Amino acid sequence: MSSEIADRYRRRADAFERKVVSVRPDQWSNPSPCAKWTARDVVRHIVDMHAAMLRPLGRSLSPAPTVDDDPVAAFRAARADVEAILTDPSLATLPCDTPTGPMPAQQHIDQVVSDDFPLHGWDLARATSQDDTIDPGDVERAWSAMTALPAELIEKFRTPGAFGPGIEVFGPQVTVGQDASPQDKLLAFIGRDPRWRP
Numbered sequence: 001m002s003s004e005i006a007d008r009y010r011r012r013a014d015a016f017e018r019k020v021v022s023v024r025p026d027q028w029s030n031p032s033p034c035a036k037w038t039a040r041d042v043v044r045h046i047v048d049m050h051a052a053m054l055r056p057l058g059r060s061l062s063p064a065p066t067v068d069d070d071p072v073a074a075f076r077a078a079r080a081d082v083e084a085i086l087t088d089p090s091l092a093t094l095p096c097d098t099p100t101g102p103m104p105a106q107q108h109i110d111q112v113v114s115d116d117f118p119l120h121g122w123d124l125a126r127a128t129s130q131d132d133t134i135d136p137g138d139v140e141r142a143w144s145a146m147t148a149l150p151a152e153l154i155e156k157f158r159t160p161g162a163f164g165p166g167i168e169v170f171g172p173q174v175t176v177g178q179d180a181s182p183q184d185k186l187l188a189f190i191g192r193d194p195r196w197r198p
Contacts, residue, residue: 009110012138046117053109170191171191
């Protein structure tokens with residue numbers, strides 16, 4: 001079991017959870033930088049993606065409050081289910097089928113929900129007027145990974161529904177200046193407008 005993957009997941013999940021806990025009750029219906037999504041929908045997406053990590057292993061989320069009833073409890077329960085896989089070597093190394101090919105469960109988690117945390121953490125922070133700074137190491141790691149992807153895969157990521165009904169990975173690239181920060185360049189690459197405000 002790669003403790004590096006588990007540690008990275010835990011650090012990012014901690015940062016995301018701090019943002020979820022800090023949302024005021026009146027902010028859950030705020031619009032987010034993701035078109036059509038509210039702040040609550042950002043958390044719903046993260047919880048849904050945790051469920052998607054469990055499915056290839058024949059598992060599902062444990063019983064918990066819904067995101068509509070209690071976003072904090074829903075996230076914490078989903079997080080516990082995924083951490084149980086990452087901390088169990090026999091589960092972490094299980095092969096699972098994914099849209100990009102077979103890989104160990106821990107690698108699938110690392111490349112999907114773990115990598116999603118910093119970006120959707122920005123969405124949630126921007127929607128609810130929190131500190132939206134992404135860890136510079138996460139920005140650098142994501143930028144290296146995304147700019148190394150083949151053009152045809154990037155195109156697929158930008159095609160709504162290419163990975164299943166209702167799934168949109170990247171939006172159309174947003175134009176930013178050459179002097180934009182690494183974080184803003186990353187956000188623009190995946191289709192977020194770094195200047196967006198609610």
